[in-house]
Amino acid sequence: MLNKDSPRLMFSLLVDLQNYFIIILFLIILEEVNLSSIKILGIDAGGTFTDFVLIEIGTSISLRIHKSLSTPSAPEQAILDGIRDLQLEQEVAAGDLSIIHGSTVATNAVLEGKVAKTIFVTNKGFADLLQLARQTRPSLYQLEFEPAPPPVDPTLCLEIDGRLAADGSVLNSFDATELDTLVKQIQQLKPAAVAINLLFSFLDDSFEKRIYHAIKTADPTLFVSRSSAVLPEYKEYERGIATWLNASLGPVISGYLSRLQSQISNCSLQIMQSSGETISASTAAERAVNLLLSGPAGGLTAVHYLGVQTGRTKLLSFDMGGTSTDVSLLDGEISTTNEGRIASYPIAVPMVDMHTIGAGGGSIAYVDDGGMLQVGPKSAGAEPGPACYNHGGDEATVTDANLVLGRLLPGAVFAGGLQLSLSHARNAILKLAEKIDLSVEETALGIVQIVNEHMAGVLRLISVNRGYDPNEFELISFGGAGGLHVCDLAEAMQMNRAIVPIHGGVLSALGMVVAKKGRQFSKTISTKLMGTGWAKGNIASIEEEFAQLAKLAREQLSVEGISVSNLSLHLSADLRYIGQTYTLNVEWKTIGSAIAAFHALHEKRYGYALNLDTELVNIRVHAQAKSIEVKLPPHQAGNSCNNSETGKIYGCAEEVLILSRSDLEKGRKIVGPAIISEYSATTYIAPSWSVSIDSLGNLLLEKFSAE
Numbered sequence: 238m239l240n241k242d243s244p245r246l247m248f249s250l251l252v253d254l255q256n257y258f259i260i261i262l263f264l265i266i267l268e269e270v271n272l273s274s275i276k277i278l279g280i281d282a283g284g285t286f287t288d289f290v291l292i293e294i295g296t297s298i299s300l301r302i303h304k305s306l307s308t309p310s311a312p313e314q315a316i317l318d319g320i321r322d323l324q325l326e327q328e329v330a331a332g333d334l335s336i337i338h339g340s341t342v343a344t345n346a347v348l349e350g351k352v353a354k355t356i357f358v359t360n361k362g363f364a365d366l367l368q369l370a371r372q373t374r375p376s377l378y379q380l381e382f383e384p385a386p387p388p389v390d391p392t393l394c395l396e397i398d399g400r401l402a403a404d405g406s407v408l409n410s411f412d413a414t415e416l417d418t419l420v421k422q423i424q425q426l427k428p429a430a431v432a433i434n435l436l437f438s439f440l441d442d443s444f445e446k447r448i449y450h451a452i453k454t455a456d457p458t459l460f461v462s463r464s465s466a467v468l469p470e471y472k473e474y475e476r477g478i479a480t481w482l483n484a485s486l487g488p489v490i491s492g493y494l495s496r497l498q499s500q501i502s503n504c505s506l507q508i509m510q511s512s513g514e515t516i517s518a519s520t521a522a523e524r525a526v527n528l529l530l531s532g533p534a535g536g537l538t539a540v541h542y543l544g545v546q547t548g549r550t551k552l553l554s555f556d557m558g559g560t561s562t563d564v565s566l567l568d569g570e571i572s573t574t575n576e577g578r579i580a581s582y583p584i585a586v587p588m589v590d591m592h593t594i595g596a597g598g599g600s601i602a603y604v605d606d607g608g609m610l611q612v613g614p615k616s617a618g619a620e621p622g623p624a625c626y627n628h629g630g631d632e633a634t635v636t637d638a639n640l641v642l643g644r645l646l647p648g649a650v651f652a653g654g655l656q657l658s659l660s661h662a663r664n665a666i667l668k669l670a671e672k673i674d675l676s677v678e679e680t681a682l683g684i685v686q687i688v689n690e691h692m693a694g695v696l697r698l699i700s701v702n703r704g705y706d707p708n709e710f711e712l713i714s715f716g717g718a719g720g721l722h723v724c725d726l727a728e729a730m731q732m733n734r735a736i737v738p739i740h741g742g743v744l745s746a747l748g749m750v751v752a753k754k755g756r757q758f759s760k761t762i763s764t765k766l767m768g769t770g771w772a773k774g775n776i777a778s779i780e781e782e783f784a785q786l787a788k789l790a791r792e793q794l795s796v797e798g799i800s801v802s803n804l805s806l807h808l809s810a811d812l813r814y815i816g817q818t819y820t821l822n823v824e825w826k827t828i829g830s831a832i833a834a835f836h837a838l839h840e841k842r843y844g845y846a847l848n849l850d851t852e853l854v855n856i857r858v859h860a861q862a863k864s865i866e867v868k869l870p871p872h873q874a875g876n877s878c879n880n881s882e883t884g885k886i887y888g889c890a891e892e893v894l895i896l897s898r899s900d901l902e903k904g905r906k907i908v909g910p911a912i913i914s915e916y917s918a919t920t921y922i923a924p925s926w927s928v929s930i931d932s933l934g935n936l937l938l939e940k941f942s943a944e
Contacts, residue, residue: 275335276328279749280316281532282340283307285559285599285619286717287315288743288917291323292750298870302743304717304917306655307619312342313497320501332503337749339509339531342493343486347529347579352485353429353460357389358419358448359477360436364394367477375581385581388481395422397448405440416448420455430460432484434477439469439761460487467526468585470575470855471761475585479526482582486525494518507754511588512573513538514755514861517797529579530588532745533563537589539748540713541571543738546869546933552736553700553710555692555726556745557719559599559636560616562692565591566699566710573757575811576819587757587857592699596691598636598718599623602684604672610680612687624665627658633669635688637662638681639721643886644921646895646914678887689722693729700730704841707732715741720920723938724909728923732940739869739934742917754799755861758790765815766828766851776828782856783808783825790860799862811855814839814847820854872934874902886910889924901930 275294280287289303303323308314316338320329328334346352359366368387375382397419398411423431431452438445442465449463462484464476498506498518508521511530521528536556544552544567552567566572572590576583595614599622602612612635617623621630625637639645640662647659663677670680700707712735714723720737727735740747762782764775787808791801811820812835821842823834832851840846883892889910896907898915906929909922913936920936922928928938 276325276333277335277337277750278320278323278325279535279746280319280336280338281535281743281745281749282312282315282338282342283532283558283560283745284309284341284345284616285597285622287312287319288746289319289323290740290743290746290750291325292867294867298868300740300870302740302746302917304743306622309345309619311496312340312493313500316497317500329501329504332505334501335505335507336501337507337509337515337752338497339535339745339749340493340528341532343490343525343528343531344579346486346489347482347582351489352482353488354427355389355393355430355432355481355485356423356426356428357394357477357481358431358433358435359394359396360400361396361398363436363473364391364396366434366474367394367481370474388478388582393426393428395419399435399444399448401435401437401441401444403437405437407441411444416451419448420451423452423459424455428459429488430462430484432462432464432477432481434464434473434480436473438463438465439471439476442466442469460484460491462487467524469760470585471763472585475583478582479585482529482584483524483526486528487522490525490528491522494522509535509538509749509752510756511577511584511586512755512757513571513589513748513752514757515749515752516754516756520797526584527586527588529584530577530591530593533591533593534589535745535748535752536563536715537565537567537571537591537748538752539738539744540565540567540715542748542751543713543933543935547931547935549711549736551710552713553696553707553730553732555696555712555714555716555719555723557692557714557716557722558597559717560595560597560618561593561614562596562695562716563591563593564692564695564699565589566703566705568705575759575822587759590699592695594691594695596635596688597716598634598639598721600635600688602633602635602638602666602669602687604669608673610669610673610683610687612684613691623662625657625659625662626655627661631665633662633665633680633684635684635718637665638684639718639921641666641677641681642685642888643884643893644721644912645919646884646912682887685722685725689725689729692722693726696726696730704844711736713738715744715918717742717918720913720918720936722921724921724923724926724940727938727940734940735938737918737920737936737938739872740917741920742915751864751867753861753864754794754797755859756790756794758786758793758858758860759855760786761855762853764853766812766832766853779828779853779856783858786856786858787860790858794860794862803862805861805863807859807861809857809859810853811857812851812853814849815852816849822857825856869933871932872903872930874900884912886912886921891924898930898934898936901936903930903932905929 277292279290286304287307291301293299305319398409400408445463445465464480467483468476468479506518507515509531510527513534540554554565556563573587574590575585577588599616600613601615617630621628623634623636624630670677707730712727808825810825813820836846882895886893894911898913909926911922913920
C-alpha cells in the first residue's frame with residue numbers, strides 16, 4: 238500500500254521524464270491517487286495588492302487568478318482573505334493545497350527600520366566595523382552631507398578575542414571566562430537577536446561556532462546568526478551587514494511565517510528567495526536575508542518561464558506595481574548578482590540582478606520648494622491608497638493621473654470591489670495644478686511623463702550602461718500599472734516591440750508557481766589561476782573545494798525532503814585580474830574555459846580585456862530540484878469582440894477603442910489608440926502602436942510608422 242507521502246515521492250522520481258501526461262498515466266494505473274486534488278497556489282504579497290494564481294492539475298490544467306488589497310500591519314490576513322475568496326478553506330484544512338509565497342515583509346522591515354533589536358559580536362578593535370562601512374560618499378561631488386546613523390547602536394556592539402590571520406592561522410583565542418562574560422553582557426542587554434561576525438571566519442568557523450553554541454545554551458529562544466553560515470565569503474563589512482540583516486530580520490520573518498503557518502498548518506509552504514528559487518518555510522525563517530527580493534524574483538522567474546514557452550530569449554523586464562518598479566535584463570538565463578543593494582546596505586547574498594526604484598501606481602506627486610513638479614518615491618500604498626480609491630487618500634498619485642487622462646476607465650471595478658472615483662482624482666491633482674498654473678489634464682500628463690522618465694532611466698542603467706542594445710530586446714511589461722506605461726517606455730528606449738504577458742497584473746504570483754526548489758552556496762578560496770607561481774596541484778585543490786561545497790548543497794537540500802537524485806548542480810566562479818577589487822562570475826568547467834569566459838565577459842562589460850593573470854576568489858554551487866513543466870492553458874476568446882466601446886484620451890484627437898482582453902481573438906490586429914481592460918490590469922495602446930494576441934493570450938505590441 239502507498240502511504241500519504243507516496244504521490245510526492247513518485248513525482249520526484251519521475252521528473253526526469255518532463256512529461257506531465259506520462260506522470261498522470263502512471264498514477265492513474267496505481268489507482269490510489271486522485272489527481273483532481275492537486276492544487277498549487279502562488280501568492281505575491283505586495284505593498285498595495287496581494288496577488289494569487291491557483292493552478293489545478295487533473296486530466297487538464299486550469300488556472301484562476303485573484304487580487305486583494307494588502308494588509309501591511311498583518312500581511313498574513315490578506316493571504317487568508319484571498320484563500321477564503323478562492324473558496325479553498327476545505328483544501329487548506331485537508332492539506333491538499335501546496336502554497337508558494339513571495340513577500341515584501343523583509344524588504345519593508347529594512348526600508349522602514351522596523352527590525353529586531355540585535356547585538357553585533359565581532360573581534361576586539363572592530364566594534365565600529367558596520368559604522369565605518371566603506372567610507373564612500375553618497376554622491377561623488379557632494380563634499381558635505383548628513384552623517385548616516387550606524388546600522389547597530391554602538392552600545393549593542395560587543396567585542397571578543399578569537400582572531401584569525403588572512404591565511405586562517407590563529408593569532409589569538411579566547412577562554413571560557415571571556416566567553417561567559419560575553420554571554421552575560423548579551424543577557425543584560427536583552428536583545429531579540431545576535432549576529433556573530435569574526436574576521437576570516439570563512440576560512441575557519443570554529444570560533445564562531447563556539448560563540449554560537451554558548452549563546453544558544455544560555456538562551457535557546459534567542460535568534461542567533463553567524464557569518465560563516467550566512468555568507469562564508471571575504472569582505473568583512475559586506476559579510477557583517479548580511480549577518481546583521483539576517484539576525485535582525487529573523488524574529489520578524491519567523492514571527493510572520495509562524496502566524497501564517499498556524500493558519501495553514503496542514504499545507505506545504507514554500508518561500509521564494511531573492512535568487513528565484515524556493516525553500517521551505519522553516520529554512521526561510523533562518524535565512525531571512527535571502528528573502529529581500531522575494532516578490533520581484535517571482536516576476537522575473539515568470540518572465541523566464543514565458544520566454545521559454547514562447548521561444549524568446551532576449552527580454553527587458555519591467556514590473557510596475559503600486560509602490561515600486563523593478564527592471565531586469567534577461568539574455569537567455571536569469572542573471573544573479575552578489576552586489577545588490579537595499580536602501581543604503583550592500584546585499585552580498587545571491588539575488589536576481591535587478592534594479593528597483595520608488596515609482597509605482599501609488600507614487601505621490603508634489604510640487605517642491607523650487608516650484609517643480611516631482612513624483613515619488615513616497616507612495617500612498619494600500620492604506621489609504623491613491624485619491625481615486627476613495628479610501629481617505631487626498632494626495633495625487635500616478636494612478637490618479639492615468640485616470641484623469643482617460644487611460645484608466647472611470648467607474649471600472651477592480652480587485653476587491655474597488656471602484657475608481659474620477660472626481661477624487663481630479664480634486665487631488667487640482668491642488669497641484671493651481672500651484673504650477675496648469676490645467677488638471679496638463680498636470681496629470683506631466684506626472685505621467687516624469688514617472689516615465691524615472692523608469693526609463695533605470696531601464697537604461699541595466700541595458701545601455703552594460704553594453705546592450707535595447708532594440709535587440711523586447712520590452713516585457715507587467716505588474717498592476719505596467720501596461721499603462723509600456724508604449725511610452727518602449728519609445729523612450731527606442732524599442733519597437735513589447736509584450737504585455739497573460740495575467741500580467743499577477744505575474745509575480747505566477748512565478749511562484751513555476752519556480753524550482755533550490756539554493757545557492759558559496760565559499761571564498763582566493764587562489765591564482767595559471768601564470769607565475771601557480772602549481773598543477775591547485776587544480777586538485779579547487780576541484781576538492783567544489784566537491785565539498787556540492788556535498789554541503791546535497792546535505793542541506795535533502796533535509797528539506799528533496800531527493801539527491803532530483804538535484805542538478807551548476808558550478809561557477811568569481812574571477813578578477815590580479816589587483817582588482819571586483820569580480821565577474823563565469824561558468825566553471827575547466828580552468829581554461831573559465832579564464833576565457835572571464836576575458837570575454839570583461840571585454841563585453843567594460844570594453845576591454847587585459848593580458849594579465851587572473852585570480853579565483855569565490856566558488857559557487859547552484860543547486861536546483863528538477864520540476865514538472867507546467868504549461869499554461871491556451872487562450873479562449875470570448876464572443877463580444879465586435880461589441881467594443883469608444884472613449885476619449887487627453888492628447889488624442891481620434892476616438893480610443895475600449896476592449897476586454899478576454900474577448901480578443903488570435904490573429905486580430907488592433908491599431909492604437911486603444912485601451913484593453915482585464916481583471917488584474919489595464920493596457921494602454923498608444924497611437925502608432927498596434928497589438929495582437931498569441932495562442933497563450935500574451936499581448937504583442939509593435940510600433941509602426943504613421944505615414
